[in-house]
Amino acid sequence: MVMREKILTIIEKNSRLTAKEIAALLGEDEAKVAKEIEALEDERIICGYHTLINWDKTGEEKVDALIEVKVTPQRGMGFDNIAERLYQYDEVNAVYLMSGSFDFTVFIQGRTMREVANFVASKLSPMESVLSTSTHFVLKKYKDHGTVIEQTKTDERMKVTP
Amino acid sequence: MRNPLSDVITQIQPSGIRKFFDLVAEMDDAISLGVGEPDFDTPWHIREEGIYSLEKGRTFYTSNSGLMPLRTAIADYVREKHGISYDAAHEVMVTVGGSEAIDIAMRVMLNPGDEVLIPQPSYVSYLPCTVLAGGVPVIIELEEKDEFRLTPEKLLEKLTDKTKILVLPFPNNPTGAIMERDDLEKIAKIIEEHDLFVLSDEIYGELSYKGEHHSIIELSGMRERTVYINGFSKAYAMTGWRLGYACAPRVILEQMLKVHQYAIMCAPTTSQYAAVEAIRNGAQDVAMMRESYDQRRKYLVSRLREMGMDCFEPFGAFYVFPSIKRFGMSSNEFAERLLKQEKVAVVPGTAFGDSGEGFLRISYAYSLKDLKKALERIERFVRSLKGE
Numbered sequence: 294m295v296m297r298e299k300i301l302t303i304i305e306k307n308s309r310l311t312a313k314e315i316a317a318l319l320g321e322d323e324a325k326v327a328k329e330i331e332a333l334e335d336e337r338i339i340c341g342y343h344t345l346i347n348w349d350k351t352g353e354e355k356v357d358a359l360i361e362v363k364v365t366p367q368r369g370m371g372f373d374n375i376a377e378r379l380y381q382y383d384e385v386n387a388v389y390l391m392s393g394s395f396d397f398t399v400f401i402q403g404r405t406m407r408e409v410a411n412f413v414a415s416k417l418s419p420m421e422s423v424l425s426t427s428t429h430f431v432l433k434k435y436k437d438h439g440t441v442i443e444q445t446k447t448d449e450r451m452k453v454t455p
Numbered sequence: 456m457r458n459p460l461s462d463v464i465t466q467i468q469p470s471g472i473r474k475f476f477d478l479v480a481e482m483d484d485a486i487s488l489g490v491g492e493p494d495f496d497t498p499w500h501i502r503e504e505g506i507y508s509l510e511k512g513r514t515f516y517t518s519n520s521g522l523m524p525l526r527t528a529i530a531d532y533v534r535e536k537h538g539i540s541y542d543a544a545h546e547v548m549v550t551v552g553g554s555e556a557i558d559i560a561m562r563v564m565l566n567p568g569d570e571v572l573i574p575q576p577s578y579v580s581y582l583p584c585t586v587l588a589g590g591v592p593v594i595i596e597l598e599e600k601d602e603f604r605l606t607p608e609k610l611l612e613k614l615t616d617k618t619k620i621l622v623l624p625f626p627n628n629p630t631g632a633i634m635e636r637d638d639l640e641k642i643a644k645i646i647e648e649h650d651l652f653v654l655s656d657e658i659y660g661e662l663s664y665k666g667e668h669h670s671i672i673e674l675s676g677m678r679e680r681t682v683y684i685n686g687f688s689k690a691y692a693m694t695g696w697r698l699g700y701a702c703a704p705r706v707i708l709e710q711m712l713k714v715h716q717y718a719i720m721c722a723p724t725t726s727q728y729a730a731v732e733a734i735r736n737g738a739q740d741v742a743m744m745r746e747s748y749d750q751r752r753k754y755l756v757s758r759l760r761e762m763g764m765d766c767f768e769p770f771g772a773f774y775v776f777p778s779i780k781r782f783g784m785s786s787n788e789f790a791e792r793l794l795k796q797e798k799v800a801v802v803p804g805t806a807f808g809d810s811g812e813g814f815l816r817i818s819y820a821y822s823l824k825d826l827k828k829a830l831e832r833i834e835r836f837v838r839s840l841k842g843e
Contacts, residue, residue, distance in 0.1 A: 303750070307823070310823075314754070317753060317754045317757040317758065318750040318751070318753055318754045318823075319750065319753065320753040320757075448494070448825075450490050450492060450494075451476070451490070452476065452479045452480060452485070452487040452489060452490070452800060453472055453475055453476040453479050453487060453489035453490065453800060453802060454472070454476075454489070454490050454491040454492055455470060455472045455491050455578065455579045455580075455628075455806070
């Protein structure tokens with residue numbers, strides 16, 4: 294349904310728009326839009342509403358790491374099961390099954406590099422099925438989830454033009 | 456020392472927008488909804504092409520009428536959109552914006568005393584260009600009840616035996632009005648009967664929100680008497696690149712080329728290379744921008760009506776033209792008071808002709824966030840007026 298995709302495209306970049314506002318943007322009835330959003334949530338097409346925060350500008354220390362994980366799947370312990378064991382940890386922000394030279398990309402967030410390294414060493418690497426890990430620390434985020442982090446775009450156009 | 460200026464130029468009024476612009480420029484915290492250009496950056500792949508052409512040292516003049524690949528691409532585009540073929544070699548030329556095309560077309564077509572029918576409200580340059588070319592501007596006052604479309608009655612009313620050119624600026628700045636196919640059919644008959652020529656300014660052609668945009672050239676008998684003007688500014692967000700084009704029968708285009716040759720030489724080379732990329736591969740970007748404008752359009756119209764402003768629904772360009780007649784003050788007064796009280800700048804309709812009195816032009820070439828902020832302030836202002 295075309296309206297669904299339109300709602301999703303709008304709400305993906307701006308989850309704080311109300312159903313009323315989305316309805317106005319699409320020229321649709323507000324109740325219809327609200328109902329559709331609810332359905333999308335129920336169907337787990339909309340899985341969550343998150344906020345993109347630049348923690349570097351706050352007092353909170355946060356470190357992100359990308360870990361390449363090679364596993365050896367077995368009967369009764371296939372990729373899905375391994376993934377489940379990986380993502381149960383709160384520190385783990387993302388788990389993706391990948392094509393190519395390793396199996397999973399795991400994103401971890403901790404307070405310090407040491408904390409992350411400890412997590413990998415004590416929780417991740419020793420996991421049964423995990424063959425090897427390769428940890429990379431994020432030094433700087435330029436663009437995340439489609440949003441450019443640092444620059445605020447100023448409107449440089451002349452204020453009034455014919 | 457004697458007066459250095461010509462009589463003609465002193466006759467021409469400075470742009471009504473200029474005064475307002477100066478007022479707004481004085482306040483640094485005013486939110487402006489007064490721009491006439493897209494808020495998008497030129498899509499990156501188009502900018503890249505321009506940059507690449509500079510790296511490659513393509514900094515020389517091009518042929519007067521423009522790079523052949525660009526003219527070919529333009530001819531292909533017009534054929535695809537409107538089913539009409541122009542010979543890229545002799546009937547297409549690349550200009551410095553649609554603005555230049557308007558100017559030179561008038562210059563080559565008008566004899567002193569020839570009348571030019573200009574529907575208003577419309578873009579500020581048709582009248583001055585007519586006067587500078589020695590023509591006589593005759594204003595057609597469009598009305599809200601017709602959704603600011605040109606009707607056959609209005610056309611006939613102002614037609615005389617001196618009328619030579621009809622300017623057709625649709626989709627329209629500032630009203631956002633469009634002319635649908637049957638609107639064009641109704642006036643095409645009159646145009647042919649009276650042997651008029653048409654200057655069709657279709658710069659907002661891609662920003663049409665009610666089905667496909669139709670050009671008058673699609674109708675029989677029109678191609679041979681129309682100068683079709685379009686460009687890259689609004690569709691591809693390339694206002695600063697200064698690139699437009701004209702398609703017309705050879706007999707007219709040849710002469711336009713003459714003026715262009717002497718006055719301009721050629722349109723900017725870098726812009727031309729970028730434009731080839733735009734017109735060949737930019738359709739997706741245009742569609743994305745159009746969808747974005749369309750959403751803001753719907754949002755803006757619904758919000759304005761919600762706060763008690765009368766507003767017909769515009770289906771083109773990126774402007775809304777609400778009426779403020781119910782508040783009992785002139786456009787200028789409303790706009791100035793809104794600016795002083797709430798620091799929001801909108802353009803009074805009178806900047807686009809006397810028939811713009813009682814209206815405002817509000818642009819939606821802004822992010823939703825900026826629109827929301829400005830609308831909150833406008834709503835406060837409107838409420839304060841009602842409270843009085």
